[in-house]
Amino acid sequence: MRVLKPFDYFEPGTVKEAAQFLTTHGGKAQVLAGGIDLIPRMRIGKKEADYLVNIRKIPGLETIEASGANGLKFGAMATLHSLEASKAIQDDYPILYKAIHQISSVQAKNMGTAVGNICVATPASDVATALFALGAELTIEGVDGERKESIQKFCVDYGRTSLKENEIVTEVFLPRPPAGTGSAFMNLIRTHADIAKVSIAVAITVRDGVCEKVRIAVGAAAPTVFRAIKTEAALKGQKVTHEAINEAAETAAGETKPITDLRSTAEYRREMTGVLARRAMEKALQQVKA
Amino acid sequence: MTEKLSVVGKRVPRWRAHDKATGTAKFLADTKLPGMLEGKILFSPHAHAKILKIDTSKAEKLPGVEAVITWEDVPNKLFNPNKLDLILVHPELEFKDTYVLSEKARFVGDRIAAVAAVDAATAQEALELIEVEYEVLPAVFDPMEAMKPGAPKLHDFAENNISVHFDFPVAWGDAEAGFQEADIVVEETFRTAKNHICQFEPCTCMADFGADGRLRIWSPSQHAFLHRRKIAEIFDMPEGMIQWITPHVGGAFGKYGSLSIEPVCVALAKKAGRPIKLELSREEDLFATEPRQRYVSTGKIGLKKDGTITALQEKIIVDGGAYYTHNFSTTAVNMGGFLGLYRCPNVAAEATCVYSNVHPTGGVRGYGNHEGTCMLEQLVDKAADKLGMDPLDLRLKNAKKAGDPSSTGIPMETCSFEEMIKLGAEKIGWKEKRARKKEDGPKRYGIGIGIAMDVSGAQPFNIQHRNAFIKFNEDGSVNLLLNAADLGQNIIGAMAQIAAETLGLNYEDIHVVTGDTDSTLYDIGQHASGGCYQIGNAVINAAEKAKKQLLERAAKKLEAAPEDLEVREGHVYVISDPEKTISVGDVSREAMYNFEGEHLNISGQGSFSPVQNPPPLSAVFTEVEVDIETGEVKVLKILYVADPGRAINPATVEGQLEGAIAQSLGYVLTEEYVSNRETGALESDNLNTYKVPSTLDMPETEVVLYEEPVPSGPFGAKGIAQGAMIAVTPSIANAIYDAVGVFVTDMPATAERILEGLK
Numbered sequence A: 001m002r003v004l005k006p007f008d009y010f011e012p013g014t015v016k017e018a019a020q021f022l023t024t025h026g027g028k029a030q031v032l033a034g035g036i037d038l039i040p041r042m043r044i045g046k047k048e049a050d051y052l053v054n055i056r057k058i059p060g061l062e063t064i065e066a067s068g069a070n071g072l073k074f075g076a077m078a079t080l081h082s083l084e085a086s087k088a089i090q091d092d093y094p095i096l097y098k099a100i101h102q103i104s105s106v107q108a109k110n111m112g113t114a115v116g117n118i119c120v121a122t123p124a125s126d127v128a129t130a131l132f133a134l135g136a137e138l139t140i141e142g143v144d145g146e147r148k149e150s151i152q153k154f155c156v157d158y159g160r161t162s163l164k165e166n167e168i169v170t171e172v173f174l175p176r177p178p179a180g181t182g183s184a185f186m187n188l189i190r191t192h193a194d195i196a197k198v199s200i201a202v203a204i205t206v207r208d209g210v211c212e213k214v215r216i217a218v219g220a221a222a223p224t225v226f227r228a229i230k231t232e233a234a235l236k237g238q239k240v241t242h243e244a245i246n247e248a249a250e251t252a253a254g255e256t257k258p259i260t261d262l263r264s265t266a267e268y269r270r271e272m273t274g275v276l277a278r279r280a281m282e283k284a285l286q287q288v289k290a
Numbered sequence B: 001m002t003e004k005l006s007v008v009g010k011r012v013p014r015w016r017a018h019d020k021a022t023g024t025a026k027f028l029a030d031t032k033l034p035g036m037l038e039g040k041i042l043f044s045p046h047a048h049a050k051i052l053k054i055d056t057s058k059a060e061k062l063p064g065v066e067a068v069i070t071w072e073d074v075p076n077k078l079f080n081p082n083k084l085d086l087i088l089v090h091p092e093l094e095f096k097d098t099y100v101l102s103e104k105a106r107f108v109g110d111r112i113a114a115v116a117a118v119d120a121a122t123a124q125e126a127l128e129l130i131e132v133e134y135e136v137l138p139a140v141f142d143p144m145e146a147m148k149p150g151a152p153k154l155h156d157f158a159e160n161n162i163s164v165h166f167d168f169p170v171a172w173g174d175a176e177a178g179f180q181e182a183d184i185v186v187e188e189t190f191r192t193a194k195n196h197i198c199q200f201e202p203c204t205c206m207a208d209f210g211a212d213g214r215l216r217i218w219s220p221s222q223h224a225f226l227h228r229r230k231i232a233e234i235f236d237m238p239e240g241m242i243q244w245i246t247p248h249v250g251g252a253f254g255k256y257g258s259l260s261i262e263p264v265c266v267a268l269a270k271k272a273g274r275p276i277k278l279e280l281s282r283e284e285d286l287f288a289t290e291p292r293q294r295y296v297s298t299g300k301i302g303l304k305k306d307g308t309i310t311a312l313q314e315k316i317i318v319d320g321g322a323y324y325t326h327n328f329s330t331t332a333v334n335m336g337g338f339l340g341l342y343r344c345p346n347v348a349a350e351a352t353c354v355y356s357n358v359h360p361t362g363g364v365r366g367y368g369n370h371e372g373t374c375m376l377e378q379l380v381d382k383a384a385d386k387l388g389m390d391p392l393d394l395r396l397k398n399a400k401k402a403g404d405p406s407s408t409g410i411p412m413e414t415c416s417f418e419e420m421i422k423l424g425a426e427k428i429g430w431k432e433k434r435a436r437k438k439e440d441g442p443k444r445y446g447i448g449i450g451i452a453m454d455v456s457g458a459q460p461f462n463i464q465h466r467n468a469f470i471k472f473n474e475d476g477s478v479n480l481l482l483n484a485a486d487l488g489q490n491i492i493g494a495m496a497q498i499a500a501e502t503l504g505l506n507y508e509d510i511h512v513v514t515g516d517t518d519s520t521l522y523d524i525g526q527h528a529s530g531g532c533y534q535i536g537n538a539v540i541n542a543a544e545k546a547k548k549q550l551l552e553r554a555a556k557k558l559e560a561a562p563e564d565l566e567v568r569e570g571h572v573y574v575i576s577d578p579e580k581t582i583s584v585g586d587v588s589r590e591a592m593y594n595f596e597g598e599h600l601n602i603s604g605q606g607s608f609s610p611v612q613n614p615p616p617l618s619a620v621f622t623e624v625e626v627d628i629e630t631g632e633v634k635v636l637k638i639l640y641v642a643d644p645g646r647a648i649n650p651a652t653v654e655g656q657l658e659g660a661i662a663q664s665l666g667y668v669l670t671e672e673y674v675s676n677r678e679t680g681a682l683e684s685d686n687l688n689t690y691k692v693p694s695t696l697d698m699p700e701t702e703v704v705l706y707e708e709p710v711p712s713g714p715f716g717a718k719g720i721a722q723g724a725m726i727a728v729t730p731s732i733a734n735a736i737y738d739a740v741g742v743f744v745t746d747m748p749a750t751a752e753r754i755l756e757g758l759k
């Protein structure tokens, strides 16, 4: 049976205050955002906390701000729903929109945050996969001040981030994709309300038929979401022909380190990484042409 | 039979729909009795183990704990949780092998002990304080391994873990000769899916020994009277000392055809001397209540070149799990479906029921017929392929007709398979779609068909005995007393419609009393789609008797003969002179309140024991899209042609068929009940891992009701609900076969398996 053990609850008014509280209580306190991951984990005993630090009341954390040519910022308490509904995200970061839009649970999107999603550091995160391909950069605050980190560096290992016990992610920045960029997000699921067996996000910038820049992110096919670095390197500077894409897709499959679990098998995940990578690249290129 | 119907056949609101839609309906989870304790069960962590010692003293000392029970506290009596041994013609084929709590664990999840405490959290904490010393025994998880000499033995009486080996009891012809005669023979081995029904409401029960010494049980049973008798036997009580109350049921689909946690709840109530509520979590419901049998089954079909079926044969290994429950009965029904769907002169089948240390299985929607028919229907498509025949034509060639025996062996009053198949084919564009180009990039398209016949009860294999009682109120409304559980099939609403139609009243005039063994007459319960057909006939019988009394009283008032009267919308009319009329309420009231001393509460008791068993028929057409690079199957459209005899409430019938489509989708594509190969523990033990489709996964559906009323049915109705999945499942499998040539023998056909099949 699931029993939620008693805990104390704290609502700081500022990030500093929150960080202070986390410092005082060491590993015994947990940040609470939407709580849709944390609370169920506490119920089944997979996470323990004597204190929950709800950051909902901290002013400004829920904002989504498109800062023109630069890019877009959103705060730690921006819910998945508010991101999905943002016109700026729909227009300029469609793969983030897609990754969120395909989540079937309205309740999860109303309560859950994108930052909470990436802090869980699950390899099966669609949202993180899209953010990897968008080159997201995080702002992290602790008692000693602020640091910035790319999402790849942030996701260290299965279920592990670079966060220290007393740090909080406050903001995510998405650089604006250069002109000539196409992108695509795809995943494979058993039913609509399911976590992905594999997900892929691609953003590719092409000039005169040559790949200038590319990010290929893969979810659920290794201990963390990862960028297919070798594949990206092989493509960069190349003419984006069908052959080049097919070859790249194969390389991407080779970069996976999948497991077999109840959702799928390692072989299937590896093979599908290739299929989805190819399809996603083709789709992204069509966008560039259009 | 009158064709002018005013209530039957109408889409009236279903019984208690308002309460459910507005959330005011009380389920057991919402119910609390004064002084009630909550219970929790300690389940075995081992697949096979003997309890050497069990120390409950620490648990008993925990504040808030009122009772702890182990095998030493419960009756030393074996039982079978399946009710069928009470009504089966061959009770010797049902084995008693289960204790309320066991001294020996035979699967991960077997019931070892239970605690009652002031709340569930305390009871849970107490479970962790129970110290059990187990002698872990070698376990076996596969039926083939379990049959080998020297395999770990689960039950003393079962040599090589075989509980029973039996041949189809009513085979006909000579199967060997039939295969000799055949021009082609197709043979395949299938492993069916051990799927769990995942009803909305996890299994919940309450029990209380009242100050009057009577035991009250609240449980969403499908068989209140039969389960009451089981409890009476286990706890050595007279049946009359037990009152069984059936509350709102949050889904059953056959699982409450078995006793589940009631015996534990009763034992706790007895020990604690207080009311107990026992409620399983979703995880517990998944591992500790019965999924479907898994069959490892080899089916064989022989045909002439022109498509005539000459022989059918089935050899089944029943992977039934750690306890016997429904092993025999579902398997016999499986054979009936496999051998009895088509005209075939020579048939034979045999089955071996095998124990192993996996989760015990039970009877789930379709009850064996689902699996048997599915295998047959897939074999038919493979045979059609071999013969170069359209599978539709092959079906038409061998389809049964009125007068032929149904799968129960009883001749059918009606049977229009041919018309139904042709109608469906026309509507979906079968010929064109079979012939069209099937490719679009990596996408392949396919269309498949499945047909099925089910039952309207279990005649002639079980005792089928139903009763209903009707009594008039002063205002002319009636109470209809019966014992039927509304499992979602809206049996109560349908019975009210039948009563209203027979009596000449409005639907709103029928107030149903149900769900209480004290205040209703005996009924065998909800199984085998028997409710509407059988109870419906009992209701008509009761209504006719009450109506006779009503008309006799009215005749005096109207100065006419009873046979010259009719009742319409709550009024009695003289047929030849409709100006002469009296309201039913006036007749009823006068019968109660008069000074002539001729008092009567107009009423009638009706009973029914069937002779016939008319099968509901289905023909289902499915279109799929298969991605040959990912193996993903997308069901695009399902067209369901069903013959329910008469749809008492068409909206309900459609709901049953659409719900069945959703369940078949899960069965064929995603629902996989997976146990760990080393430990035997259930791995797919929550809805995150055990994947049930949702509304989002539903394809386009179209339901066509091909109503052909049966003479023996109430207003022509047959059963419909329990057999509703049967034709859907093979139609999906056959559509996949058409699209990509992958013949699905292992369900579910996940993307991984389809892709494997494509290689």
Ligand SMILES: Cc1cc2nc3c(=O)[nH]c(=O)nc-3n(C[C@H](O)[C@H](O)[C@H](O)COP(=O)(O)OP(=O)(O)OC[C@H]3O[C@@H](n4cnc5c(N)ncnc54)[C@H](O)[C@@H]3O)c2cc1C
Pocket: A030, A031, A032, A033, A034, A035, A036, A037, A038, A039, A076, A080, A102, A103, A104, A105, A108, A111, A112, A113, A114, A115, A116, A117, A119, A120, A124, A125, A126, A127, A128, A163, A167, A168, A169, A170, A194, A195, A196
């Ligand atoms: C039904 C359902 C369906 C879902 N489907 C999908 C899907 O299809 N695709 C997908 O990608 N995801 C899916 N998810 C996952 C979902 O997106 C995440 O669980 C959710 O976004 C977590 O956000 P939260 O705000 O609720 O986090 P919480 O549960 O509040 O927190 C999660 C963890 O992150 C930490 N944390 C949160 N915010 C911060 C912060 N600012 N700084 C530091 N630490 C922090 C918490 O301490 C905790 O350990 C689904 C979840 C559910 C429940």
